[in-house]
Amino acid sequence: MTQLQPPRGTKDLIGEDQRRHTHIVTVARAAAATYGFEEWSTPIFEDTRVFARTLGDTSDVVTKEMYTFEDRGGDSVTLRPENTAGICRALVTNGLTQSLPQKVFYAGPMFRYERPQKGRYRQFTQIGAELIGAAEPLADAETIALGRDILAELGLGAEITLELNTLGDGESRAAWRAALVDYFSARREQLSAESQARLARNPLRILDSKDPADRALVAEAPAIAPFLTPESATFYDRLRNYLTQLGVAFVENPRIVRGLDYYNHTAFEFVTNRLGAQGTVMAGGRYDGLVAEMGGPPTPAVGWAAGVERLAMLLEVPPSLPRPVAVIPMDPESEAVALALLQEVRRAGVRAEIAYRGNAKRRFERANRIGASAALLIGEAERASETVIVRDLESGKQQTLSRRDAVRHLTQPLVP
Numbered sequence: 153m154t155q156l157q158p159p160r161g162t163k164d165l166i167g168e169d170q171r172r173h174t175h176i177v178t179v180a181r182a183a184a185a186t187y188g189f190e191e192w193s194t195p196i197f198e199d200t201r202v203f204a205r206t207l208g209d210t211s212d213v214v215t216k217e218m219y220t221f222e223d224r225g226g227d228s229v230t231l232r233p234e235n236t237a238g239i240c241r242a243l244v245t246n247g248l249t250q251s252l253p254q255k256v257f258y259a260g261p262m263f264r265y266e267r268p269q270k271g272r273y274r275q276f277t278q279i280g281a282e283l284i285g286a287a288e289p290l291a292d293a294e295t296i297a298l299g300r301d302i303l304a305e306l307g308l309g310a311e312i313t314l315e316l317n318t319l320g321d322g323e324s325r326a327a328w329r330a331a332l333v334d335y336f337s338a339r340r341e342q343l344s345a346e347s348q349a350r351l352a353r354n355p356l357r358i359l360d361s362k363d364p365a366d367r368a369l370v371a372e373a374p375a376i377a378p379f380l381t382p383e384s385a386t387f388y389d390r391l392r393n394y395l396t397q398l399g400v401a402f403v404e405n406p407r408i409v410r411g412l413d414y415y416n417h418t419a420f421e422f423v424t425n426r427l428g429a430q431g432t433v434m435a436g437g438r439y440d441g442l443v444a445e446m447g448g449p450p451t452p453a454v455g456w457a458a459g460v461e462r463l464a465m466l467l468e469v470p471p472s473l474p475r476p477v478a479v480i481p482m483d484p485e486s487e488a489v490a491l492a493l494l495q496e497v498r499r500a501g502v503r504a505e506i507a508y509r510g511n512a513k514r515r516f517e518r519a520n521r522i523g524a525s526a527a528l529l530i531g532e533a534e535r536a537s538e539t540v541i542v543r544d545l546e547s548g549k550q551q552t553l554s555r556r557d558a559v560r561h562l563t564q565p566l567v568p
């Protein structure tokens with residue numbers, strides 16, 4: 153029989169891989185809470201219009217990457233390629249445009265039909281933050297600061313750089329776009345076929361191209377700065393000031409644009425040079441137009457998303473499971489007492505294991521095999537005196553304690 157494989161571009165998370173993911177999400181969730189971001193979960197599939205309408209039909213995601221299908225009832229549904237659209241849909245659906253601002257954190261799987269490679273999968277996990285209902289640059293600065301704190305907490309602060317840009321307001325962007333069209337049109341022959349198509353539909357996206365020939369042209373392309381309206385320039389100034397006040401270091405990169413079409417003003421990426429072409433670990437910006445496109449009132453918003461797989465590849469020390477304590481009944485009659493003790497130890501927050509079978513010798517062997525730090529032994533004498541022998545499996549030293557003291561002993565010195 154042929155061995156079944158996971159679908160191309162997906163993978164199983166087992167052991168250390170899952171621990172890395174869990175660690176990242178746990179750290180992010182805790183940091184988000186300190187900034188007052190509350191977690192939401194939205195469906196992993198949505199009405200296709202949620203994405204088709206808002207991502208813009210010229211974005212790569214909509215044109216090439218969506219998992220879209222008709223369900224048995226004939227409705228077109230799409231596995232979410234990202235979660236900003238879903239969060240905005242939920243905001244409108246739940247009437248929350250009346251209670252702003254909303255500060256939202258999320259974590260979960262996303263789906264894009266891409267060519268799989270290192271750091272690029274068809275199912276991947278994002279963590280993300282959205283601050284909806286605040287138009288001031290302090291909101292952008294806080295959202296970015298949260299991202300930076302999460303990366304720092306993961307121990308990645310030193311090797312990840314925040315790159316910052318502005319896309320200005322509509323007027324600034326229209327003028328910049330015209331300059332880009334002039335510039336690229338004059339060099340049309342040198343552009344990749346894909347970017348030639350972008351030139352007509354969405355020239356800003358050329359700046360985001362990964363094609364080496366395009367990148368050379370992009371390096372010399374006009375930046376937005378001279379086209380910024382005074383209001384846009386002020387917004388960007390204030391953002392940079394706030395970031396400095398919040399202690400967030402950044403470098404300006406005039407080539408940063410967002411892949412999706414609904415962004416304005418702030419655009420940023422946290423990048424590393426350790427992941428090759430997949431060096432962007434966290435990306436975001438301001439998207440004041442999106443909630444209205446979802447059928448809500450005009451509502452300013454800013455947010456980011458980060459790829460958990462890419463962060464997981466960067467983590468130096470994979471978090472490990474705590475070493476267990478092994479509970480060992482020395483004879484069959486002691487099993488009931490051992491089970492009671494086992495549960496007591498677990499309730500105290502210590503990982504505890506019991507072997508499912510075998511005599512005391514076999515159980516000792518197993519305790520060593522699973523890396524137990526200590527063994528709790530109960531035999532006839534301990535049953536009679538309501539005590540337990542605590543043996544340190546590192547030093548071999550042992551002592552007899554009351555059960556209560558044994559549990560206390562484990563929750564203090566022995567737990568790594």
Ligand code: ATP
Pocket residue numbers: 234264266271272273274275276277278411430432433434435436457458459460461462
């Ligand atoms: P890229 O330029 O790498 O294709 P993107 O602009 O499509 O990224 P976003 O839509 O901004 O990515 O998503 C935010 C983050 O999610 C990315 O910076 C990246 O860390 C992660 N990400 C995006 N697509 C994938 C994928 N296919 N596999 C793994 N992680 C991904």
Ligand code: MG
Pocket residue numbers: 212411
């Ligand atoms: Mg992409």
